[in-house]
Amino acid sequence: MNKLFLKAVPLLALCFTQAIAQDASTQFAQTITAQDLERHLRVIAHDSLEGRDTGSPGQKKAANYVANFFKSVGLQPIVTAVDGSKSYFQPYALYQKSWGEVYLATEKERYNLQHDFYLNGIINVLSEEKISVVFAGYGIESDKYDDYKNLDVTGKAVVILEGEPKDSKGNFLLSGDDKATKWSNDNMAWQRKANLASSKGAKYVLVVSELTGDDFTKELNRRTLMSQRFNRLSMKPYTEKPSNYATFMISKKMALDLLDIKEKKFAKIQQGITKTGKPPVNAIAEKAIRLKAERKDNVVMTENVLGFLEGTDKKDEVIVISAHLDHIGVSSDGQINNGADDDGSGTVSILELAEAFSKAKAAGNGPRRSILFMTVTGEEKGLWGSEYYTSNPVIPLANTVCDLNIDMIGRVDAAHKNDPKYVYLIGSDKLSSELHAISEAANEKYVNYQLDYTYNNPTDPNRFYYRSDHYNFAKNKVPVIFYFTGVHEDYHRPGDDVEKIMFDKQSKIVQLVFHTAWELSNRDERIKVDSNKP
Numbered sequence: 001m002n003k004l005f006l007k008a009v010p011l012l013a014l015c016f017t018q019a020i021a022q023d024a025s026t027q028f029a030q031t032i033t034a035q036d037l038e039r040h041l042r043v044i045a046h047d048s049l050e051g052r053d054t055g056s057p058g059q060k061k062a063a064n065y066v067a068n069f070f071k072s073v074g075l076q077p078i079v080t081a082v083d084g085s086k087s088y089f090q091p092y093a094l095y096q097k098s099w100g101e102v103y104l105a106t107e108k109e110r111y112n113l114q115h116d117f118y119l120n121g122i123i124n125v126l127s128e129e130k131i132s133v134v135f136a137g138y139g140i141e142s143d144k145y146d147d148y149k150n151l152d153v154t155g156k157a158v159v160i161l162e163g164e165p166k167d168s169k170g171n172f173l174l175s176g177d178d179k180a181t182k183w184s185n186d187n188m189a190w191q192r193k194a195n196l197a198s199s200k201g202a203k204y205v206l207v208v209s210e211l212t213g214d215d216f217t218k219e220l221n222r223r224t225l226m227s228q229r230f231n232r233l234s235m236k237p238y239t240e241k242p243s244n245y246a247t248f249m250i251s252k253k254m255a256l257d258l259l260d261i262k263e264k265k266f267a268k269i270q271q272g273i274t275k276t277g278k279p280p281v282n283a284i285a286e287k288a289i290r291l292k293a294e295r296k297d298n299v300v301m302t303e304n305v306l307g308f309l310e311g312t313d314k315k316d317e318v319i320v321i322s323a324h325l326d327h328i329g330v331s332s333d334g335q336i337n338n339g340a341d342d343d344g345s346g347t348v349s350i351l352e353l354a355e356a357f358s359k360a361k362a363a364g365n366g367p368r369r370s371i372l373f374m375t376v377t378g379e380e381k382g383l384w385g386s387e388y389y390t391s392n393p394v395i396p397l398a399n400t401v402c403d404l405n406i407d408m409i410g411r412v413d414a415a416h417k418n419d420p421k422y423v424y425l426i427g428s429d430k431l432s433s434e435l436h437a438i439s440e441a442a443n444e445k446y447v448n449y450q451l452d453y454t455y456n457n458p459t460d461p462n463r464f465y466y467r468s469d470h471y472n473f474a475k476n477k478v479p480v481i482f483y484f485t486g487v488h489e490d491y492h493r494p495g496d497d498v499e500k501i502m503f504d505k506q507s508k509i510v511q512l513v514f515h516t517a518w519e520l521s522n523r524d525e526r527i528k529v530d531s532n533k534p
Contacts, residue, residue: 053329070307100294121246154201324379413486
């Protein structure tokens with residue numbers, strides 16, 4: 001009997017220890033509150049941060065707020081700075097190509113890019129150039145109609161009309177009926193005309209839009225927004241080459257000034273083409289204009305923010321908990337996109353998780369494995385911050401147990417508008433069946449939310465698995481879970497504000513992350529990478 005009692009003591013001690021650990025998990029998870037989440041988010045998603053665009057002053061204010069909070073709760077800086085000291089910031093450079101000074105000018109008027117005209121394609125004219133302008137009708141070459149016959153455009157700027165000529169009956173001249181040809185029947189007709197002009201020796205091509213008045217202004221505004229793709233950021237310097245068919249799209253009014261003719265004469269030339277079916281060779285005398293189209297190289301500095309909580313007996317292994325700090329900044333119409341849900345909700349979740357684990361450690365319940373709390377930037381530009389970290393990890397990826405990534409957990413989507421107690425989980429079973437099982441068990445025991453795996457399906461057209469920062473870990477064979485509650489009507493819009501965040505709902509999801517991380521950090525064995533699902 002004494003022997004049986006002695007054998008039972010270690011078992012009882014183990015059960016008692018596990019019970020204490022479970023109680024501690026509940027105790028410290030409850031420090032994650034809706035009130036604290038809201039308090040942090042009212043800073044992170046405030047108008048004064050102007051939407052936290054990557055590299056902007058507002059994004060840097062948010063980064064400082066996060067770093068200062070990490071320090072206040074006792075997280076360690078872990079990034080080695082240039083001077084050898086430790087920092088919470090992991091800086092990196094992004095490279096940007098953008099338009100500089102771009103204009104066309106006559107003796108009387110100067111016309112500027114995105115105010116008076118737009119560009120299709122890219123050119124690079126760093127210094128002002130004076131060049132002759134010649135009118136080349138519709139800029140077409142065919143057996144029936146040839147604007148370039150007996151016309152020398154070598155080294156000149158060519159002004160051509162959009163579309164193609166019609167005969168006096170209203171039929172298209174080239175087809176002979178009501179069917180347009182390749183010179184105007186799709187949105188790449190300008191490119192064909194520009195290629196042809198270039199092959200004839202033209203240096204620049206100016207296409208006169210068929211749109212007039214407000215319609216041209218609307219198109220100009222639309223193209224101005226499209227031009228932002230040329231201002232995109234990249235992790236590497238651009239090796240951009242000017243296009244052979246960069247084309248200035250101009251209004252009819254602007255064309256009249258560049259060609260120095262009256263509208264009545266211009267209309268008469270067009271009528272002559274319709275009447276005779278012949279191009280207007282040398283109908284307008286050559287004029288000279290000035291032109292500049294400058295491409296600029298910019299370097300944008302930004303930074304990830306990392307706070308480290310060292311583990312006890314398994315401290316060389318680390319669990320990463322991540323969210324992205326940046327958003328899309330200010331719209332072209334001056335409206336601020338505060339990104340309260342995307343991803344202010346994730347950022348403030350990181351703060352609450354960091355505080356909860358720090359309190360646990362201070363109370364003698366620190367995690368056995370280390371935890372790296374990380375807010376990255378550049379997610380909205382192309383997952384740049386997480387790519388930089390996984391290419392330059394402060395802790396080897398081989399020692400990284402998993403990444404728990406939080407991106408947009410403060411709202412509900414249309415599919416769950418009547419049942420907010422849910423969260424989408426993406427990626428939990430892709431690389432580790434154990435991670436998936438731990439997540440399921442934590443939810444069943446502590447939170448009891450609906451775990452929706454709709455977007456975990458590899459055939460889902462939204463492809464969310466590839467669209468947030470966890471993916472840069474997953475592609476390096478680090479198991480991941482992506483916590484997400486779906487898109488809504490304010491996604492990437494100015495309406496994504498604090499007032500619409502469901503903090504009670506969010507706090508439960510953050511607690512689920514906490515319980516999952518608690519188990520991952522305290523279990524005896526590190527989870528295994530045992531699957532490779534698509």
